Structures are given as C-alpha cells and as structure tokens.
Amino acid sequence: MTEYPALPEFSPFGAPLDWAWLRGARSEWGVHPKPSARGLTLLDVAVGTYGEVPEHPAKRSMAPRGADVEDATDMRYILNAKTDVWADNVMELYEEAVARQWSATRDIPWGELRELDDDVEHAMCQLCTLLTEVEMIAADLPAKWMWRMNHDFIEAKMFLCTQINDEARHAEVFRKRALANGGGLLKSRPGPTSLLRTIMEAKTYTQATALMHLLGEGLVLDLFRMGELIAPSDVEKRIFRLCMQDEARHVAYGTMHLRYAIEHDPDVAEEVHEALDHGETVLTDFASSPDTTTALAVLLAGGVEHVEDKGFPLQLELNKRQFSSYLARCERAGLSRLDRTVIPLDLLGIDPAAIRGSVAA
Amino acid sequence: MQADDLAFFEVLASVMNADPARFRPLGEAYMSAGVVMRGARGDFRARLDFDGLRCEVSPWDGASPCDYWLEGPTAVWEQMFANITGNGRAVGLETVNSLVMLGDDIRLQGRDPMGLDKFSRFNQTLQEFLDGAARLPERVPAS
Numbered sequence: 001m002t003e004y005p006a007l008p009e010f011s012p013f014g015a016p017l018d019w020a021w022l023r024g025a026r027s028e029w030g031v032h033p034k035p036s037a038r039g040l041t042l043l044d045v046a047v048g049t050y051g052e053v054p055e056h057p058a059k060r061s062m063a064p065r066g067a068d069v070e071d072a073t074d075m076r077y078i079l080n081a082k083t084d085v086w087a088d089n090v091m092e093l094y095e096e097a098v099a100r101q102w103s104a105t106r107d108i109p110w111g112e113l114r115e116l117d118d119d120v121e122h123a124m125c126q127l128c129t130l131l132t133e134v135e136m137i138a139a140d141l142p143a144k145w146m147w148r149m150n151h152d153f154i155e156a157k158m159f160l161c162t163q164i165n166d167e168a169r170h171a172e173v174f175r176k177r178a179l180a181n182g183g184g185l186l187k188s189r190p191g192p193t194s195l196l197r198t199i200m201e202a203k204t205y206t207q208a209t210a211l212m213h214l215l216g217e218g219l220v221l222d223l224f225r226m227g228e229l230i231a232p233s234d235v236e237k238r239i240f241r242l243c244m245q246d247e248a249r250h251v252a253y254g255t256m257h258l259r260y261a262i263e264h265d266p267d268v269a270e271e272v273h274e275a276l277d278h279g280e281t282v283l284t285d286f287a288s289s290p291d292t293t294t295a296l297a298v299l300l301a302g303g304v305e306h307v308e309d310k311g312f313p314l315q316l317e318l319n320k321r322q323f324s325s326y327l328a329r330c331e332r333a334g335l336s337r338l339d340r341t342v343i344p345l346d347l348l349g350i351d352p353a354a355i356r357g358s359v360a361a
Numbered sequence: 362m363q364a365d366d367l368a369f370f371e372v373l374a375s376v377m378n379a380d381p382a383r384f385r386p387l388g389e390a391y392m393s394a395g396v397v398m399r400g401a402r403g404d405f406r407a408r409l410d411f412d413g414l415r416c417e418v419s420p421w422d423g424a425s426p427c428d429y430w431l432e433g434p435t436a437v438w439e440q441m442f443a444n445i446t447g448n449g450r451a452v453g454l455e456t457v458n459s460l461v462m463l464g465d466d467i468r469l470q471g472r473d474p475m476g477l478d479k480f481s482r483f484n485q486t487l488q489e490f491l492d493g494a495a496r497l498p499e500r501v502p503a504s
Contacts, residue, residue, distance in 0.1 A: 037412070037413055038389055038413050089475075092391075096388070096391075096482065099389045100387065100388030101388070102386075107386075221478075221481060224481075225458060225462060225481060226462060228454065228456060228458050228459040228462050229454075229459070229463075234452075237456075241458070241484060241485055241488075242485070244458075244481050244484060245481065245482055245483070245484060245485060247481070248481035248482040249482055251478060252475060252482065255474070255475060255478075256475070321462075325474070328474045329474045331474075332473065332474045332475060358471075358472075358474070359474065
C-alpha cells in the first residue's frame with residue numbers, strides 16, 4: 001500500500017489534518033464488482049464483506065455497512081435483527097422498482113377520458129375515493145418503522161423507499177382520476193379506516209408487514225388485476241395495470257420477509273398468526289363495507305342495470321380469487337392459515353386442498 | 362403463420378429484441394414464462410425467458426421450472442393474436458391479463474405464488490411482447 005509520507009500535517013489555516021482514510025482504513029479495498037448486463041446493480045456490489053448482511057449488527061449507527069467505523073453514534077434503532085426486516089429478494093426488488101417507475105402525470109392517456117354514464121362515473125369515483133384513502137397506508141407504515149431499522153439493512157430500507165414512492169403515485173393517480181372526468185371524491189366512512197389503523201398500530205414490524213403486505217396489499221393486487229373487468233375505459237385499464245405491477249413487488253417483499261423471519265425464528269409465526277386473526281376480521285368489515293361493495297359491483301356490471309345478475313356474481317369471483325391468493329401466499333411464507341383463518345372458505349367456494357397443492361414444497 | 366409454432370414466438374422475440382426502445386419505458390423484466398396451447402394438432406409448448414429488454418424462446422417440456430405458465434386452447438390463443446393484429450394491440454377483454462382473469466379460457470398456473478406474482482410484476486412487458494404480433498407482415502389466422 002502506498003504510504004504517502006510527505007503529506008502535510010496542518011491545513012493552511014493551522015488545523016491538524018488526519019489522513020487515516022488514505023493511509024489504510026480497516027475496510028475491504030479493491031473488490032472490483034463487475035457490472036452485469038443491466039448495469040451495476042445492488043447484487044453486483046454485494047461482494048466480499050460488503051455483501052455480508054449481519055444477523056445481528058454490532059453497531060447502531062448510520063455508518064455504511066462495510067465502512068471502517070469509529071465512535072459510532074447510537075441512533076437507538078429497535079429493529080436490529082436481520083429477521084426483523086430482511087427478505088432474500090429485496091435487492092432484486094429494489095432494482096426492479098427503480099427500473100419500472102412511471103408517472104401518473106405523463107404515462108396515463110388522460111386526454112382519452114370520455115364521458116361515462118352517470119352511474120358508472122359515480123362508481124368509478126367512489127372506488128377512486130377508497131383507493132386514494134387506503135393506498136397511502138403502504139407509505140405511512142414503512143415510514144413509521146424505517147427510522148427504527150438498523151442501517152446495516154440498507155437494501156431493505158431502500159426498497160421500502162421505492163414502495164413509499166409507488167404509493168404516493170397510486171394516491172396521486174386515483175385522486176386525479178376521481179377529479180378528471182367531471183366527477184369528484186365521494187363517500188369516506190369509518191370501515192376502511194379501521195383496517196388502516198389496525199395496520200398502523202401493529203406491535204411489531206413483522207406483524208405490520210403481514211397485515212399490510214400480505215393481507216392488505218395482496219387483496220388490492222387482485223383488485224388491480226381485476227381492473228381489466230372493472231375499468232370503464234382504456235384510461236382506467238392503464239391505471240390499474242401499472243399499479244398492479246407496483247403492488248406485486250410490495251407483496252413479493254412482504255411474503256419473502258415473512259418467510260425469512262419464520263425460517264430463522266419460528267416463534268415469530270404465532271405472533272404473525274395473532275395479528276392476522278384480528279386483521280382478517282377487520283378486513284371482512286372492510287371488504288363488505290357498503291360503499292366499496294356496491295361501487296365495485298356497478299363497475300363489474302357496467303352499470304346499475306345488471307348489478308344483481310352480473311355485478312355481484314363477478315364480485316364474489318373476485319373475492320374468491322383475492323382470498324385464495326392470500327392464503328396461497330401465507331403457505332409460501334411458511335404460515336399456513338388454512339386451519340385457522342376466519343375467512344368463510346365454504347361460503348366463498350375455496351378448496352383448502354387446492355391451495356395446499358398450489359404451493360411447491 | 363401459425364400461433365402454435367415455435368417459429369412464431371421466435372419471430373415475436375426478434376421483434377422485441379430489435380426494438381428495445383419500445384420496452385425501455387416499461388423497464389427491464391426478468392422472468393421465465395411457459396406457453397401451452399391445447400389443440401387438435403396436439404399440445405404446443407414454448408418457454409419465454411425475459412432478460413432485461415430481451416427475450417429468448419426455446420422449446421419447453423413442461424417439466425423444467427418456469428415462474429409460471431399460461432395454458433389454454435389453441436383457438437383462444439389464436440383469437441387473442443387476431444385481436445392484436447386487427448387492432449394494433451390487444452383491446453377489450455383480449456389482453457392476456459383479461460383472459461386469465463376471466464378464468465377458464467387461458468389459465469395462469471405455477472408451482473409457487475412468488476412465481477405466479479411475476480405475471481403481475483412484469484405484466485405489461487409480456488403484453489407488449491405479445492402485441493408484437495401486430496408488427497408482423499403475416500397475420501395469425503383465427504380458428
């Protein structure tokens with residue numbers, strides 16, 4: 001290593017100089033990460049000691065993982081175990097999120113909005129009112145916990161930053177849609193908010209992520225997928241399709257975080273079960289709230305005329321799909337809910353054996 | 362050009378690979394998707410490996426792992442491609458997501474919910490890939 005023997009000991013103003021960073025820090029030097037075909041990704045720079053994410057970081061400071069840390073300032077983090085926040089797909093999801101951003105201002109063909117029948121416009125605006133209300137929970141929740149996460153889990157925090165940005169965009173796009181076609185924001189009642197409060201008040205981050213990523217966002221993901229049938233025009237279809245891609249990333253993080261947490265600390269499973277016991281009950285109230293069910297049924301029916309013979313049956317199909325997907329993700333996370341769920345499987349026509357069979361061993 | 366022919370999907374891949382600018386606004390995609398068409402001529406299978414802004418097509422035996430696969434009657438696939446070539450892109454309920462959501466025509470299948478979720482995560486890239494059929498000089502005949 002070059003020793004740089006002739007460096008000055010004092011600045012032009014007489015202040016003593018410290019050249020420790022140049023003369024040999026106790027961090028790994030010369031790792032030479034190789035860019036992959038897509039550029040230099042987080043996975044590419046996870047080399048040598050820089051790629052080692054500790055199970056229990058020794059420091060509580062904002063010092064970057066891998067740096068030569070002296071006199072670390074204690075930031076009083078409370079999520080100091082890797083099992084608290086980590087998911088094995090978090091670097092991949094961060095890169096994906098950065099690569100697949102879109103703009104609610106520019107990428108939606110707002111100019112193609114056309115006048116809709118009054119009942120359909122009202123239903124679309126009611127759904128947008130609900131979505132504007134609930135989408136920001138997936139920004140508020142990580143924001144509540146991120147500053148308590150140990151900085152050695154920087155990639156998880158970076159991914160959650162992308163989620164916050166995604167959810168801001170979702171709130172933006174649904175608010176814009178509510179106002180853009182001659183309608184506006186409609187009814188907001190306590191049902192949905194009680195679910196949001198349950199998520200925000202979860203005692204641990206892992207409980208919160210089960211409620212939000214697995215339960216809440218999982219159901220919203222299937223709602224967005226159903227946007228093909230809900231959307232009255234190509235404008236709304238475009239909105240739902242782009243939101244769907246974002247939402248699927250968030251669900252992927254939550255599922256794999258729970259899996260990681262439970263694999264490494266099986267006691268976490270019961271804690272998450274308890275949260276979901278309560279969450280499923282509150283969710284049932286949310287899903288059956290009068291404004292949501294009627295607005296969705298009208299959109300699925302293409303108007304009030306066929307709400308009974310077409311809208312409600314399609315909605316039942318949507319509910320079946322939502323809860324089946326949720327239960328399958330729970331299986332994947334290592335958290336089987338099939339013998340414990342309060343979701344009325346018989347009523348919805350969900351076969352537990354089919355869900356067990358849908359998940360690879 | 363027949364839809365249940367590996368050459369057809371190879372042409373779709375070449376359309377994608379020749380025009381990364383069309384896919385760049387959607388972002389890179391990384392997934393492996395199987396296509397299964399069930400028809401009178403027997404089952405046709407292909408594997409689509411998306412790697413960034415490119416896609417590689419290969420025969421698929423149905424056994425090697427894929428993130429997910431899409432399975433349905435050949436006639437339904439042909440109708441979807443006819444819709445794409447007729448409109449310049451899939452419209453109405455002929456998008457691949459619509460067909461899957463409607464349930465029984467084309468089924469989304471997989472062995473793992475995380476693989477299945479990639480259908481949603483990269484859905485618009487897959488749709489843009491399939492919409493490439495509108496750029497071919499020869500149309501896919503509808504059954």
